[in-house]
Amino acid sequence: MSTLRAWTLALCLLFAAGLASAQETYTFSGTSPSGGAFEGSLRVVPVSPTEKRIVATRVFANGTTDEVEGPAAISGSNLIVSTGLLAVGGSTNFTVQFESPTQVALRGTQWGLARGTKTTVWNSEQALAQPSTLAQLEARFAKVELNSFVGAEGKRVAYARLRADNPRGAIVFSVGRTESATKYAELIWDLRGMGYSFYLLEHRGQGRSERLLGDQRHHVERYEYWVDDLEQFLTEVVRPDNPPKLYGWGHSMGGGILARHLEVYPGTFDAAVLSAPMIGLQLTWWEKVAVRFQILIGKKKKYAKGKGDYDPSANTFATNQTTSSQARFDFKTARWNADASLWLGGPTYGWVRQANRMSGALKRHAKKITTPTLLFQAQDEAFVKLKDQEKFAKKAPQVTLEAYPGARHELLLESDAIRDQALTRALDWFAQH
Numbered sequence: 001m002s003t004l005r006a007w008t009l010a011l012c013l014l015f016a017a018g019l020a021s022a023q024e025t026y027t028f029s030g031t032s033p034s035g036g037a038f039e040g041s042l043r044v045v046p047v048s049p050t051e052k053r054i055v056a057t058r059v060f061a062n063g064t065t066d067e068v069e070g071p072a073a074i075s076g077s078n079l080i081v082s083t084g085l086l087a088v089g090g091s092t093n094f095t096v097q098f099e100s101p102t103q104v105a106l107r108g109t110q111w112g113l114a115r116g117t118k119t120t121v122w123n124s125e126q127a128l129a130q131p132s133t134l135a136q137l138e139a140r141f142a143k144v145e146l147n148s149f150v151g152a153e154g155k156r157v158a159y160a161r162l163r164a165d166n167p168r169g170a171i172v173f174s175v176g177r178t179e180s181a182t183k184y185a186e187l188i189w190d191l192r193g194m195g196y197s198f199y200l201l202e203h204r205g206q207g208r209s210e211r212l213l214g215d216q217r218h219h220v221e222r223y224e225y226w227v228d229d230l231e232q233f234l235t236e237v238v239r240p241d242n243p244p245k246l247y248g249w250g251h252s253m254g255g256g257i258l259a260r261h262l263e264v265y266p267g268t269f270d271a272a273v274l275s276a277p278m279i280g281l282q283l284t285w286w287e288k289v290a291v292r293f294q295i296l297i298g299k300k301k302k303y304a305k306g307k308g309d310y311d312p313s314a315n316t317f318a319t320n321q322t323t324s325s326q327a328r329f330d331f332k333t334a335r336w337n338a339d340a341s342l343w344l345g346g347p348t349y350g351w352v353r354q355a356n357r358m359s360g361a362l363k364r365h366a367k368k369i370t371t372p373t374l375l376f377q378a379q380d381e382a383f384v385k386l387k388d389q390e391k392f393a394k395k396a397p398q399v400t401l402e403a404y405p406g407a408r409h410e411l412l413l414e415s416d417a418i419r420d421q422a423l424t425r426a427l428d429w430f431a432q433h
Helices: 001-015 132-139 181-190 222-243 253-266 287-297 326-337 348-365 385-393 414-433
Strands: 026-030 035-048 053-062 065-075 078-081 094-098 103-108 114-118 145-150 156-162 168-175 196-202 244-249 271-274 373-378 397-406
Touching: 026 103, 035 114, 035 132, 053 078, 053 132, 065 132, 132 181, 145 222, 156 222, 168 222, 168 253, 168 373, 181 196, 181 326, 196 222, 222 253, 244 253, 253 271, 253 348, 271 414, 287 348, 348 385, 373 385, 373 414, 385 397
Parallel strands: 168 196, 168 244, 244 271, 271 373, 373 397
Antiparallel strands: 026 035, 026 114, 035 053, 053 065, 065 078, 078 094, 094 103, 103 114, 145 156, 156 196
């Protein structure tokens, strides 16, 4: 390899490695040509060393929102935006002027005038409590396609999809137990403008998927169905969109499912991130024996000991073991409580048994993983075994374990200091691959 080629490759890798953190985000306020006041945010994302992409979202006093997203031509220290549609005035063009390292102005005949200040790259806990931010998140989430397919046993399995224009790749998100796309509205918002199409699978029996027992009991007959559903999702929904790159991201139960898919279908993903993956529940050997006994005496579909239907009044921040961020706990809980169709109770004995079976398979076959994979370990963990994650990572040469001190189970709902680090690391990992 020539010296010039080597330096070029090194620069490209350096740029890719910092792509997530290199983006800039601004909050602004302004007035439209008709005199309407608005607030909003501007995201500037470097697509390559010579190209940038912007997303500008506005919220008017009457609650109307609009968004412009597209490429921006670099003109000196300014960006010229000449694409996008506004909900309040058709097509638009405007100039983004960087007046200082932290100040920006947006000017356009149809856009109006706005001035903004540089803020954190990712959404903050403080912003999450502001009506303007919530309106922008909801406007983005309203663009998400909610659909389903028929999986094994003829069960309807739900998914969410948000396509990007000319995507650089696709992120396939495998959610944790009880979860749905609704919980990840903030993540979907944070990914705006980064060029990724986003696909999210709501596993059988939860979220918007068909309930397997007709009520809130969380059950599965065979853990292999989880993996089969993920592969069917890829085959029927994701691959037909022809993404140039395919990235897997899984949390908790969904992280275990994704990890097992990496073992069964090696080479499917270009890179993967496992966030607090379920590779061993926090159960003693005696509790595992007790689960099998309950199944033997015909209680496979009964709630596991101490579990029952979801009780909104019992779901409080003070008793939660998933996050130390009250702002994000309140955000996810309010969204979930508002839609009783999403509510899910505890697992059945059958579910627990299948989770244990999958955990065993994961540790036995870890070396089959060929995909470059990050494993985020939440060290203040209350649900899955850290030692089992460590054993799994040691057996899988392609898996790199990274510990997050002080983090509880849900890293993507944690305090800013933890969440920002994990989010940046994951997206930089994808950019490198």
